Amino acid sequence: MTLAEISEILDALSIVSPEETDDVPFHSVCSADLMSDVLYYHAPNSLLITGLTQPHVIRTAEIAGIKAIVFVLNKKPDARTIELAQQKKIPLFSTPYCTYTASGKLYEAGLRSLRDA
Amino acid sequence: MPLNIDGCIEGSYQLIGGNFATAGEASTCLKLKLTELGVAETIIRRASIATFEAEMNVIIYAAAGWLHYYITPHGIKIRIEDMGPGIEDIELAMQEGFSTAPEWVRELGWGAGMGLPNMKKNSDLFKIDTVVGEGTTVEMVINIP
Amino acid sequence: MKLGDIINDVSLDVKTCNVCLDSVITGAYVSDLLSDVMANAKDGNVWITLQTHLNIVAVASLKGVKGIIIVNSRRVDEAVLKKAEEEGVAIMVTPLSAFEVAGKVYQLLK
Ligand SMILES: Nc1ncnc2c1ncn2[C@@H]1O[C@H](COP(=O)(O)OP(=O)(O)O)[C@@H](O)[C@H]1O
Ligand SMILES: [Mg+2]
Numbered sequence: 001m002t003l004a005e006i007s008e009i010l011d012a013l014s015i016v017s018p019e020e021t022d023d024v025p026f027h028s029v030c031s032a033d034l035m036s037d038v039l040y041y042h043a044p045n046s047l048l049i050t051g052l053t054q055p056h057v058i059r060t061a062e063i064a065g066i067k068a069i070v071f072v073l074n075k076k077p078d079a080r081t082i083e084l085a086q087q088k089k090i091p092l093f094s095t096p097y098c099t100y101t102a103s104g105k106l107y108e109a110g111l112r113s114l115r116d117a
Numbered sequence: 118m119p120l121n122i123d124g125c126i127e128g129s130y131q132l133i134g135g136n137f138a139t140a141g142e143a144s145t146c147l148k149l150k151l152t153e154l155g156v157a158e159t160i161i162r163r164a165s166i167a168t169f170e171a172e173m174n175v176i177i178y179a180a181a182g183w184l185h186y187y188i189t190p191h192g193i194k195i196r197i198e199d200m201g202p203g204i205e206d207i208e209l210a211m212q213e214g215f216s217t218a219p220e221w222v223r224e225l226g227w228g229a230g231m232g233l234p235n236m237k238k239n240s241d242l243f244k245i246d247t248v249v250g251e252g253t254t255v256e257m258v259i260n261i262p
Numbered sequence: 263m264k265l266g267d268i269i270n271d272v273s274l275d276v277k278t279c280n281v282c283l284d285s286v287i288t289g290a291y292v293s294d295l296l297s298d299v300m301a302n303a304k305d306g307n308v309w310i311t312l313q314t315h316l317n318i319v320a321v322a323s324l325k326g327v328k329g330i331i332i333v334n335s336r337r338v339d340e341a342v343l344k345k346a347e348e349e350g351v352a353i354m355v356t357p358l359s360a361f362e363v364a365g366k367v368y369q370l371l372k
Contacts, residue, residue, distance in 0.1 A: 031361040033294035035173075036231035037312050039166050040238070041334055041359065049361070051298055052226045059141030060226075063148065063169045065162060073302070080138070098302065099292040100310065100364050104372070107365020113358075214314055214336055224295055229312060 001026050001111060003068055003091060006047065009105050012070060012093040015077065016085045024067065028114035031103045035060040042066075043114035049102050053077035058084045066090070072099045118155040120261070122190045126154070132175045132182040134201070137225060140176045143184045144169040147195075154188065156261065163239040164193045164259040170232040171197040171255045177222055178202060179252065192241070192260045203249035211237070263287055263371060265329045265352060268308065272366045274331060274354035277343055281352040285328035290367045292360050296321050303327055308367065310360050314338050316345060323349040331367075333360045 002025055003018055028046040032038050035056070038048060044065025050057060053075050061069055068091040071077065076094055077085075085092050095102050128150075130143035148165040156164075168184065175182040179201025187194040204210045211233050218228025237243045242258035266283035269276060276283070288306035293299050294313045303309060305326035311318065312333050319342060322330055329352040332338055338353055346353045356363055 029361045030359065031292055031364060032312065033226050033298070034229040034231075034312050035226045036170065036229040036235060037294070037334070037360075039170065040229075040231045040235045044162065050226075051293060051295060054137070054225065056137055056140050057226065059145055060169070062145055063141065063165045099360075100290045100368065103292060103361045103364035104368025107362065107368065111361075113361045115359075216315075220296070220317075223313075223315070224297055226294070229294075 001106075001109065005109075006068075006070075006106065007093055009109055010070060010093070010095040010097060010102050012095040015071075015092040015094055016082060016090070018068070018091040019089060026067070026111065029103070029106055029111045030066070030113060031099050033099075038064045038066065041113075041115055043116050046114065047106075047111075049099055049106075051075065051099060053081055055081045055084050057081070058088060058090060061090050062088050068093070070095050070102060072097060072102055120190060121153075121155045122188055124189070126150075126188040127186060129183050129185040132172060132179075132184060132197075132199070134176060134178070134180045134182070134199075136176060140173060141169055144172050147184070147186055150186075151188070151193070156188075156193070160193070160259060160261055164195070167236045167239040167257050167259065168195050168197070170235045171195070171257070173227060174232055174253075174255075175199045175201070177218060177227055182252075190261060192258050195257045195259075196254065197256075198252065198254040200252045203251055203253055204245075204247040205249055207245060207247060265308065268329075268367060268370060269354060271370055272356065272358075272363060274356050277332075277338055277353045277355055278346050278351070281347055281350055283329075283352060287329070287371070289371060290364065291327075292364050299325065299327075310363050310367070312336055312360065314342060316342050318342070319345045319349055319351055322346075322351045328352060329354060331356060331363055333358060333363055
């Protein structure tokens with residue numbers, strides 16, 4: 001599923017846009033607020049759905065190989081987080097849905113959680 | 118990309134306890150360095166996850182610390198030493214889910230109690246030394262096959 | 263839908279004893295942050311989380327949350343289970359990720 005499709009399903013607002021050439025499909029999603037959860041279990045190239053918006057979330061994403069982040073409940077990150085995401089080329093979105101609903105909609109559309117070996 | 122490591126490449130970063138604004142910077146710098154050196158992606162991933170968890174523990178629990186790295190064609194050695202409270206019961210601390218992180222740290226998304234298990238999972242050699250009241254040193258080696 | 267039906271349909275492993283599984287579940291909330299759950303979870307929600315800290319029971323109880331689903335096969339301390347039994351909060355464990363349990367529960371409840 002492409003980011004454009006994900007974004008449409010989640011009625012999401014784009015905060016940091018993906019690079020135009022970057023249209024890799026997503027197969028895996030991680031819904032988490034605990035950063036070690038992301039780092040421990042999840043396969044690289046996943047989408048992260050989270051309620052946290054601080055810069056260390058972007059750093060975690062970079063280390064874990066997360067390719068895009070969706071913030072729930074209309075949360076908007078601050079300028080430092082946005083700047084870091086731009087620098088690391090990690091697209092950011094904000095959805096009005098909570099993590100449960102956002103996960104439910106994407107699961108329904110066929111996405112799953114791929115686990116790290 | 119061929120591996121471009123001549124002898125031993127080493128360096129260090131200083132870590133400041135409590136500084137969440139820059140938390141993770143040292144590990145991401147190391148990740149970039151490994152990428153430039155042509156290390157395989159899976160190895161970089163293991164090394165940077167292990168380093169990141171260790172770096173976060175210094176930020177969360179200690180006053181200050183250092184991250185030292187030594188990169189050779191055979192592997193990556195990381196040593197993270199801190200001046201902090203030390204760990205009373207290492208066996209307990211190593212258990213998945215065990216955490217003494219305070220509430221404000223949990224609200225930032227840390228304190229899942231997975232850090233030390235994650236370091237162990239991602240390294241080929243994992244050693245932890247600690248003196249209560251003085252500090253903790255974590256040493257990890259990630260082999261380059 | 264009753265909590266017991268969700269437990270069956272999603273194959274959750276119930277860890278608490280003698281906690282009523284007949285509560286009607288009308289929705290779910292996924293979060294690992296206690297303050298977030300305090301602010302946003304609703305009566306009749308089942309709570310999906312990786313968090314196993316003792317405080318999850320108090321938060322669930324205060325918010326009228328009748329069940330907590332712990333994801334990724336995380337082990338739950340005896341002390342947490344005992345407190346949950348006292349408070350009448352069911353604790354269930356699943357090997358699934360939060361995303362996938364949420365997906366399954368969402369399918370059941372929509
Ligand atoms: N560098 C350190 N200094 C002091 N205590 C530490 C350090 N690293 C880990 N600990 C202790 O070990 C526990 C488990 O650590 P970890 O597995 O990283 O989980 P978490 O950081 O999520 O609590 C911590 O909660 C803390 O009590
Ligand atoms: Mg830790």
